[in-house]
Amino acid sequence: MAGPLTSPTTAPTASPLSPGKRSARVFARAGVLLLKWASLLALLLALVFLTVELLPGDAATATSERGESAADLAARRELLGLDRPVLERFLDWMTGLPTGDLGTSARGEQVTDLLSSAFPNTLLLGAIALLLTAVLSLALGCWAALRPGGRLDRTVSGAATAVLALPEFVVAVALVLVLSLWTGWLPAVTLTDADGSPASWDMLVLPALALTVPQTGWNTRIVRAALADEARTPHVESAVLDGLPPHRVLTHHVLPGALPAVAAGLATSTGMLLGGAVVVETIFNYPGIGSVLASAVADRDSPVIAGVTALSGAVITVVLLLADLVRDVVTGGRR
Amino acid sequence: MSTTRRRAGLAVRLLPALLLTGLALVGPWITPHAVDAPVTAPYGEAGAGGTLLGGDQLGRDVLSRLLAGGRDLVLSSLLVALLVTGTAAVLGAIGAVRPLVGRVVERIADVLMLLPAVLGILLVTLSWPGGGRLAVIAAAVVLGVPYAVRLAAGAAAPIAGAGYVEAAAAGGERLWYLVVREILPNLRAVLLALFGLRFVAAVYLVATAGFLQVGPQPPAADWALMIRENSSGILLNPWSVVAPGIAIGLLALSVNLAAATLAPQTGRKAVTVL
Numbered sequence: 001m002a003g004p005l006t007s008p009t010t011a012p013t014a015s016p017l018s019p020g021k022r023s024a025r026v027f028a029r030a031g032v033l034l035l036k037w038a039s040l041l042a043l044l045l046a047l048v049f050l051t052v053e054l055l056p057g058d059a060a061t062a063t064s065e066r067g068e069s070a071a072d073l074a075a076r077r078e079l080l081g082l083d084r085p086v087l088e089r090f091l092d093w094m095t096g097l098p099t100g101d102l103g104t105s106a107r108g109e110q111v112t113d114l115l116s117s118a119f120p121n122t123l124l125l126g127a128i129a130l131l132l133t134a135v136l137s138l139a140l141g142c143w144a145a146l147r148p149g150g151r152l153d154r155t156v157s158g159a160a161t162a163v164l165a166l167p168e169f170v171v172a173v174a175l176v177l178v179l180s181l182w183t184g185w186l187p188a189v190t191l192t193d194a195d196g197s198p199a200s201w202d203m204l205v206l207p208a209l210a211l212t213v214p215q216t217g218w219n220t221r222i223v224r225a226a227l228a229d230e231a232r233t234p235h236v237e238s239a240v241l242d243g244l245p246p247h248r249v250l251t252h253h254v255l256p257g258a259l260p261a262v263a264a265g266l267a268t269s270t271g272m273l274l275g276g277a278v279v280v281e282t283i284f285n286y287p288g289i290g291s292v293l294a295s296a297v298a299d300r301d302s303p304v305i306a307g308v309t310a311l312s313g314a315v316i317t318v319v320l321l322l323a324d325l326v327r328d329v330v331t332g333g334r335r
Numbered sequence: 336m337s338t339t340r341r342r343a344g345l346a347v348r349l350l351p352a353l354l355l356t357g358l359a360l361v362g363p364w365i366t367p368h369a370v371d372a373p374v375t376a377p378y379g380e381a382g383a384g385g386t387l388l389g390g391d392q393l394g395r396d397v398l399s400r401l402l403a404g405g406r407d408l409v410l411s412s413l414l415v416a417l418l419v420t421g422t423a424a425v426l427g428a429i430g431a432v433r434p435l436v437g438r439v440v441e442r443i444a445d446v447l448m449l450l451p452a453v454l455g456i457l458l459v460t461l462s463w464p465g466g467g468r469l470a471v472i473a474a475a476v477v478l479g480v481p482y483a484v485r486l487a488a489g490a491a492a493p494i495a496g497a498g499y500v501e502a503a504a505a506g507g508e509r510l511w512y513l514v515v516r517e518i519l520p521n522l523r524a525v526l527l528a529l530f531g532l533r534f535v536a537a538v539y540l541v542a543t544a545g546f547l548q549v550g551p552q553p554p555a556a557d558w559a560l561m562i563r564e565n566s567s568g569i570l571l572n573p574w575s576v577v578a579p580g581i582a583i584g585l586l587a588l589s590v591n592l593a594a595a596t597l598a599p600q601t602g603r604k605a606v607t608v609l
Contacts, residue, residue, distance in 0.1 A: 043442075044449045048458065055463035055470075165535045165591040166584055169546045173562060173569075173580045181570060268448065275453030279543055283566065293457060297548055302462040309458055313449040320448065
């Protein structure tokens with residue numbers, strides 16, 4: 001839930017430069033950002049490995065059956081490569097990740113194979129939910145900002161605050177009950193095609209909505225706050241004094257300056273959406289990482305969750321990097 | 336607005352959260368039926384066998400399990416919120432006096448931005464199969480502290496720069512004295528608000544862990560677990576799913592309302608405190 005909205009990077013202090021110099025600067029800046037996020041991702045991956053390693057219990061004991069002898073256990077440790085030195089396994093895990101090798105599950109399957117069809121489905125669901133969240137929160141935030149402090153503003157802000165703390169599975173159950181079981185408008189369960197993707201588009205609606213509702217609450221507040229901050233800047237005040245109509249002031253003078261904060265807020269929602277997707281997918285039987293993780297939970301299969309965490313960490317890194325670049329592009333030329 | 340009216344408004348906003356957490360805490364003692372024995376048919380409809388809200392997937396009384404199923408969620412969340420707030424307060428105050436500590440915590444918070452909390456909980460509970468409830472609480476604390484430290488450090492920084500703290504530091508007072516006697520007492524309002532926000536976050540995480548079956552295990556009565564277990568019978572006895580759903584929803588809403596009330600109102604910027 002509570003994600004930070006601050007991004008540690010600061011806008012470059014661009015003086016009037018020739019176009020060539022400016023693009024060189026932008027590239028250098030993008031390189032620095034890339035390096036920063038890549039090193040943070042590497043730290044996360046090391047942290048994931050340490051968590052699995054240091055906590056008591058490993059993949060071999062987790063899947064052991066009752067009455068299994070110590071020799072059997074040792075044999076499976078050897079099969080899973082758990083008998084090798086920690087440092088060697090750490091280097092294997094870290095060097096394997098960039099090549100798409102996410103490790104071996106406790107059952108001996110490649111984690112990459114388990115996720116190859118599931119992860120794209122989750123990404124599709126998450127992307128739809130992120131798009132819906134962006135559209136809805138921008139629309140609601142701008143609508144509320146047209147009359148600051150008015151009844152509509154207070155209603156939107158109040159509703160946004162109310163829904164942002166709701167767990168996704170509670171929203172999902174409510175949606176299923178109303179939109180599926182009572183009215184019969186939308187399917188409550190996702191059926192899959194032969195290739196493992198959802199059979200029709202309307203099966204995506206309810207899972208995406210369940211993810212969107214809490215995140216829209218969260219992002220509407222960010223949009224509203226960013227617009228209010230930007231509305232206090234001198235260039236907006238002068239636009240208002242020039243007698244421009246409110247909606248024009250909003251779209252041409254307030255919104256552009258508020259975009260970096262909005263992009264940063266939406267980027268931090270990516271993590272919440274991926275986490276929420278795990279929960280929502282189990283409710284709708286959606287063929288994504290949620291169902292892979294559900295069986296991992298039953299098996300206490302830690303390598304699988306480590307692989308999923310690494311993969312989603314990479315996705316979130318890319319999105320946060322993009323949000324940083326948006327900030328640079330928007331603020332770089334002006335400030 | 337007069338002080339009494341403001342106080343009354345404050346009480347009205349805090350009351351739902353206090354009532355609901357209170358009810359969840361005493362609930363296990365006031366159940367009309369046993370929580371672990373069937374009293375009606377599986378998914379028996381409301382009213383059957385003297386049950387107000389019908390039966391669950393084994394025919395156990397939904398109302399009794401509803402009353403019994405909130406205490407652990409509330410207690411775990413309170414514990415997480417307390418631990419996170421306490422740790423963050425001390426670390427934040429230290430970070431304000433010792434900038435190096437502040438920078439390290441800042442980097443860790445950056446890294447944890449890449450780890451969705453739900454996946455973090457799953458990572459810890461699956462890597463630590465024997466951890467049980469302790470694993471969930473530990474994971475929720477570890478995942479919550481870095482964000483909370485940012486807030487606490489932000490609030491502590493101006494205080495650490497205040498004349499009397501600098502005077503005490505120049506006078507050779509030890510670090511713990513500066514933190515405990517000079518800085519923390521001045522952070523009371525911020526820490527109260529922080530506690531509220533962390534409670535909201537903890538309810539979300541602990542409930543989600545329960546739903547993902549890495550928290551309380553069957554046959555325990557738990558709101559999140561009830562939703563998971565009874566979802567296949569939602570058409571036969573909707574109450575078996577709707578009632579715990581409403582309970583979790585109301586808990587999240589009321590605690591969130593209380594937290595928003597406690598948060599310092601410093602204009603629109605206050606929104607980013609969440």
